[in-house]
Amino acid sequence: MLFTLAQSSFAHPALALGxxxxxxxxxxxxTRLEGLRLVRRRREWLLGRWTAKHLVRHVxxxxxxxxxxxxxxxIGNDERGAPYAARCVGQEAxxxxxxxxxxxxxxxxxxxxxxxxGQSLRVGADVERIxxxxxxxxxxxxxxxxxxxxxxxxxxxxxxxxxxxxxSDSEFAVWLTAIWSAKEAALKALRLGLRRAxxxxxxxxxxxxxxxxxxxxxxRLTLAPELVPASSQVNAWWRFxxxxxxxxxxx
Numbered sequence: 001m002l003f004t005l006a007q008s009s010f011a012h013p014a015l016a017l018g019x020x021x022x023x024x025x026x027x028x029x030x031t032r033l034e035g036l037r038l039v040r041r042r043r044e045w046l047l048g049r050w051t052a053k054h055l056v057r058h059v060x061x062x063x064x065x066x067x068x069x070x071x072x073x074x075i076g077n078d079e080r081g082a083p084y085a086a087r088c089v090g091q092e093a094x095x096x097x098x099x100x101x102x103x104x105x106x107x108x109x110x111x112x113x114x115x116x117x118g119q120s121l122r123v124g125a126d127v128e129r130i131x132x133x134x135x136x137x138x139x140x141x142x143x144x145x146x147x148x149x150x151x152x153x154x155x156x157x158x159x160x161x162x163x164x165x166x167x168s169d170s171e172f173a174v175w176l177t178a179i180w181s182a183k184e185a186a187l188k189a190l191r192l193g194l195r196r197a198x199x200x201x202x203x204x205x206x207x208x209x210x211x212x213x214x215x216x217x218x219x220r221l222t223l224a225p226e227l228v229p230a231s232s233q234v235n236a237w238w239r240f241x242x243x244x245x246x247x248x249x250x251x
Contacts, residue, residue, distance in 0.1 A: 001063070001117045004248060005055040006127065009047050009109040016109075018042035024050060026074045026088050026095070044111075048083075048104045049075050051111040056085045059100060063117050075102070080191050085115070103188050107244060114248045124189030124249045126181045130242070133176045143200040146179060153206070174245065178238045179204045181247035182219050186236065189251040190227055201227055206238065214241050221249065 014021045018039040025033065029049065036042045053070045061067045074086040074095040083102050086095030101116040103125035114125035138147070154172050183199045190197070201224035207217065219236035228234070228251065236249040 001059075002114065002123065002248070002250060003055055003059050003062070003117070004112070004114045004125065004246075005051055005058070006110060006112045006246065007047065007051040007054070008111075009043055011047075011050065015043060015047050015050060018046065020046055021050065024053065024070050026071055028074065028076075028095075044106050047109075047111040048106060048113070052083065052085070052102060052104050052113045055113045055115050056098070056100070056102070059115050059117055060098075075104075081193070082188070082191050103185070105184075105188075110244060112246055116250055121250050122189045122191065124185040124187065124251075126184040126188065126247045128177050128181045128184070128245050128247075130170075130173050130177045130245060132173050133180070138176075141180065141183070141199045143203055145203050146205075149205055150175060150179075174240055175206060177245045178206055178219075178240070178247065181245045182221060182236055182238055182249065185247040185249040186221055186223065186234070186251070189249045190223075192227070197227060204236075215239065219247070219249075223251075 009015045012021045020033060033042060033045065036045055052075050053073045056073050057067050057070065068087065072088045074088050076084055076086060076095070078084055083104050084097060085100055085102050086097045088095050099119050101122045103114045103123050105112045105126045107127045107129050110127055112125050112127035114123045116123040153175060182204045183202045186202045187193050187197055187199065203222040205220040207220065216237045216239045219238050221234050221236045223234060232251060234249065234251050236247065239246045
C-alpha cells in the first residue's frame with residue numbers, strides 16, 4: 001500500500017522557528033537535533049520528522065489499527081542515508097524497525113513523504129519548486145529520448161496569450177521540473193541518489209497529455225539495466241500543485 005503526505009513549516013508555530021513541538025521527538029532524536037546548529041537546517045529536519053511521523057502513524061492505523069504517539073515513532077537513516085521508520089519499545093531499548101519503506105523530501109517550507117507498507121518494494125519521493133532550467137542543466141541530466149519528447153510537447157503547448165496563468169514557457173518549466181523530480185524519486189527508491197548514478201540512465205515520459213491539472217498522474221519510467229534488472233516493475237506518478245511538483249516512484 002502506498003501513502004503520501006505533504007506539510008508546510010506553518011503546520012505548527014514551533015517548526016518555523018526550528019524548535020521541536022512538544023511530543024514530537026524520541027529521546028535519540030532530541031540528541032540529533034541538538035547537533036544541528038543552523039536554524040534553517042533544524043527547521044528542515046524537524047519538518048521532515050513532523051511530516052514523516054504523521055504519515056507513519058496513519059499507515060500504522062490503516063495497516064494494524066493502532067496510532068502510537070509521535071514520540072514513540074523513531075525516524076532514522078540507514079548506512080546509505082535513506083530514512084526508515086521504527087517503533088520505540090522502551091526508553092533504553094533499541095527501536096524496532098517497521099516493515100515499511102519511507103522517503104522524505106524537502107523544498108523551501110514544504111516537506112513531502114511517501115511510505116510503502118511491506119518489505120517487497122521500495123519507495124522514493126521528491127518535491128521541487130518549479131523554476132526555469134538552463135541548457136547546461138539539460139545537457140547534464142536529460143538523455144536524448146527525453147529531449148525529443150520535450151520538443152514535441154513544447155510544440156503542442158498553448159500559446160502564452162491564451163493559456164491563462166501559465167504561458168508555454170511556464171508549462172515547459174513545469175515539465176522539466178516534473179521530469180527532474182521523477183528522476184530524483186526513482187534514484188531515491190533505488191537507494192542510489194545522484195552521487196551513485198547518472199540521472200540520464202532514468203528515462204522519464206510524462207505521457208501524451210501534459211495539461212497542468214492538479215491531480216496525480218502516471219509517469220512512464222524506463223530504468224537502464226545498470227540500475228535494475230529488466231524484469232523489475234516500476235510504478236511512478238507526478239502531481240502539479242503550483243508552485244511545486246511532486247513525484248513518487250515505487251520499485
